Amino acid sequence: MSFERKNIEQMSGYSYGEQPEDEGVIKLNTNENPYASSPHVQDALVNFLTKNLRRYPPALANGFRQVAADLHQVDLSNIIATRGGDELLRLLFTTFADSGETIAVTDPTYSLYPVLAKIQDAKIFSIALQADWSLSPDFAETANRAGAKMTFVVNPHAPSGKLVEADQIRRLADQLDSILLVDEAYVDFVDPGKSYGCLDLVNSHSNVIFLRSMSKGYGLAGLRFGYGIGHSSLIEPMLTKTRDSYNLDAISQELARVALLDQDYAKECWGKVRESRTNLRASLIKRGFEVPASEANFLLATVPDSGLSAETIYEGLKSRQILVRFFNVPGMNNKLRITVGTEAENTRLLSALDSVVNPST
Ligand SMILES: *Cc1c(COP(=O)(O)O)cnc(C)c1O
Numbered sequence: 001m002s003f004e005r006k007n008i009e010q011m012s013g014y015s016y017g018e019q020p021e022d023e024g025v026i027k028l029n030t031n032e033n034p035y036a037s038s039p040h041v042q043d044a045l046v047n048f049l050t051k052n053l054r055r056y057p058p059a060l061a062n063g064f065r066q067v068a069a070d071l072h073q074v075d076l077s078n079i080i081a082t083r084g085g086d087e088l089l090r091l092l093f094t095t096f097a098d099s100g101e102t103i104a105v106t107d108p109t110y111s112l113y114p115v116l117a118k119i120q121d122a123k124i125f126s127i128a129l130q131a132d133w134s135l136s137p138d139f140a141e142t143a144n145r146a147g148a149k150m151t152f153v154v155n156p157h158a159p160s161g162k163l164v165e166a167d168q169i170r171r172l173a174d175q176l177d178s179i180l181l182v183d184e185a186y187v188d189f190v191d192p193g194k195s196y197g198c199l200d201l202v203n204s205h206s207n208v209i210f211l212r213s214m215s216k217g218y219g220l221a222g223l224r225f226g227y228g229i230g231h232s233s234l235i236e237p238m239l240t241k242t243r244d245s246y247n248l249d250a251i252s253q254e255l256a257r258v259a260l261l262d263q264d265y266a267k268e269c270w271g272k273v274r275e276s277r278t279n280l281r282a283s284l285i286k287r288g289f290e291v292p293a294s295e296a297n298f299l300l301a302t303v304p305d306s307g308l309s310a311e312t313i314y315e316g317l318k319s320r321q322i323l324v325r326f327f328n329v330p331g332m333n334n335k336l337r338i339t340v341g342t343e344a345e346n347t348r349l350l351s352a353l354d355s356v357v358n359p360s361t
Pocket residue numbers: 083084085086087110154158183185211212213214215216221224225226
């Protein structure tokens with residue numbers, strides 16, 4: 001006999017990208033930053049005094065929140081700090097989705113959303129993207145008709161890297177009857193020349209919240225730190241009611257604060273990733289892959305029709321100590337999602353790719 005709730009018994013958990021212990025593996029499968037966080041973060045960790053762990057940490061992470069509020073030019077009441085962006089997602093479900101209620105998402109989307117919906121016994125309503133990965137023109141209307149309580153849009157989109165521009169996000173915020181979560185986990189890698197900034201919506205629209213993560217842009221996936229920027233009426237119940245007491249430890253609050261303060265360093269890394277992204281995309285296209293332009297730190301490469309399957313290439317790369325992501329689901333199983341690495345890593349990827357595809361050379 002099982003003591004699990006019925007919906008828990010029937011669900012499966014999130015499937016992680018492989019996390020090998022072996023340092024020799026080139027890891028281009030989970031969209032981590034190829035560059036370490038700011039040297040100031042290392043200094044802050046070295047200088048952190050363990051006697052400060054005697055006390056509970058700042059409950060609301062106000063030191064971090066204030067830096068985030070200043071950076072994004074919003075009020076403190078518009079910011080919540082969370083244990084990774086993932087905790088923010090869980091708080092959204094706990095706070096706003098009753099069992100049986102509907103969450104509208106794009107198809108494909110971030111695979112954690114359906115897992116969190118199952119935990120909450122909420123329903124997922126998937127709305128197909130168009131062939132070029134853009135949102136369909138009637139996306140908001142479709143979500144409204146489905147009675148969505150929340151609508152989640154990943155921007156730039158994962159796994160394609162396609163950007164939804166600011167004016168379209170603004171229209172969604174106007175048109176949707178639901179909460180609009182814009183999941184900006186990869187926004188740091190967007191070309192600064194592109195139009196995407198619309199954080200001011202959190203002042204004018206009571207249904208809008210953005211997710212940010214320190215995992216990708218700031219090279220701190222191991223720290224588990226993220227935050228939400230939202231209308232104060234959405235932030236407030238999560239901050240004061242549904243959040244775990246002391247959800248963030250004192251060390252991570254300090255390291256995340258220092259990382260966010262060093263914008264110059266972070267921007268330098270984002271620039272390098274963008275440059276490598278351009279180079280890697282061109283090299284893959286030259287090899288016959290179809291690769292849409294990406295504004296994130298990964299590329300979604302469709303393998304050439306005439307050659308080896310995506311799964312075979314994935315396995316071949318893996319046997320050469322290079323991990324990329326292969327999704328064995330309909331519509332995705334002829335594609336590989338490849339995280340942009342350092343120039344050296346990308347060069348190793350390309351020569352391994354050549355030897356998989358053309359073993360005789
Ligand atoms: C990585 C990611 C997040 C948040 O990840 P955390 O490591 O928990 O901050 C959220 N959404 C998407 C689409 C992501 O890829």
